[in-house]
Amino acid sequence: MAYSNEIYNKAKRILEKRHDAAVMEADIRSAQIREEIPEINKIQAGLQQVGLEISQLFFYKQNTDEKVAELRARSEALVEERSRLLKANGYRENAMKPQFVCEMCEDKGFINGRMCTCHKQLLKDLMRKEVSRFAPLDKCTFDNFVLDYYSEQPMENAIIPRQRAEKIFDTCRKYAQNFSLNSKNLIFFGGAGLGKTHLSLAIANVVINKGFNVCYGTSQNICDDLQSEQFGRTDNINYTKNQVLGCDLLVLDDLGTEIDNQYSIATVYNIVNSRLLAGRPTIISTNYIFSKLEEKYDKRITSRLTGEYVPFYFIGNDIRNL
Structure with missing residues (x-):
């Protein structure tokens, strides 16, 4: 830590x-x-x-x-x-x-x-402030995650969105409560507005309170900054290679939104592979279905996502429009 x-x-x-x-x-x-x-x-x-x-x-x-x-x-x-x-x-x-x-x-x-305990608390507060620069951390907790937004009506595949959301919610809360450097990697699939980012940040909230170092960022922003760092343009970057690869928990949001070029693909691969080799947990969220990820990335990435990440599938309608 x-x-x-x-x-x-x-x-x-x-x-x-x-x-x-x-x-x-x-x-x-x-x-x-x-x-x-x-x-x-x-x-x-x-x-x-x-x-x-x-x-x-x-x-x-x-x-x-x-x-x-x-x-x-x-x-x-x-x-x-x-x-x-x-x-x-x-x-x-x-x-x-x-x-x-x-x-x-x-x-x-x-x-x-x-x-001293005051020093430990100050470090947590600074960590929280750092993550809050890029995400509404205080607004995304387990306490204010509203399950009522999810429909109780079965979909065509017979899955009930509310029941699926409840199961994912409970699993994520337990994951956060029991978080350690040996925790598993998670990947959240689902359309926009289904609570993926909210639950990712809810986990981050609890993990920060436990005294762990957390980094949150969208795939696009992280890839852009690491590319700038690679070429020596470090004046206005928010993410560094050491930070992204070395933090205790990385929350990589919106995988697939980064610019579609070989550098971005190589950057995503390096992030995923390096953190796996170092045994550092990562939470990834994406609006893509897995078949779309297979079209976008090569097997070096997708094989690691299927073999080393626990998948969660969010279903339903955009709860932000309700």
Whole structure:
């Protein structure tokens, strides 16, 4: 579960800004308090002296239990007096301390070398924001997927759209809940507006919350950017080869919409094959039926889609028109 360097660096910068802002605000607030309540200056000087004496005890190995206890008692008395003065003048007891967003790690992101929960949540939030640049992630969840849009009337092949949608929905929800780097690859077939993208993003929502690195993009946009990267045109691209091939879960939407040329076919093959070899799960959706994919792509691609992907067939009418 490794995020891109860009995500990690963004999180690092945000934490640094949080920490520095809290310290700066505390310094300004402390200066104001010292001016308003002169007695505080004497207390602060006393606390500094206690700290110095404790340091000297340990440095010169004179840290007798009795002396340390005495110094700690003096420190507690000074802190108590400072709290009394602050409250008497309308301030909180800890008004002179930095007010960190996360008091556990003091907005440093780590506690004893281990990543703090606030840091983990920040990475998830940044991952969510990144995917939301290209897809309505917040609007596509399992909670707001409406099965009522699917007809309960049997089609000519006797399949009932509502029942099929319910089965796919339940399977996708379980897939998301149990997602791991060993999860299977999925491919969604069906016409436009049948919920393929919605369920793909619903899975992405849950997977992001689990702390995995997710990449979402349409086949056309990803192929275009990888082609630009290949030829050194990297100024305005959103997807890189490392990102697409290295993410924990790739959601490749609208397979078949990319420009029909040999480069695009080679790019699709590289994505599918490289992720299979690396054992990284991929979810593909397409409006094409499989026979159309066989016409568009060579067997190197279609054989992998049939042999390594679990197929789901969406049926019914475009629910976006209902």
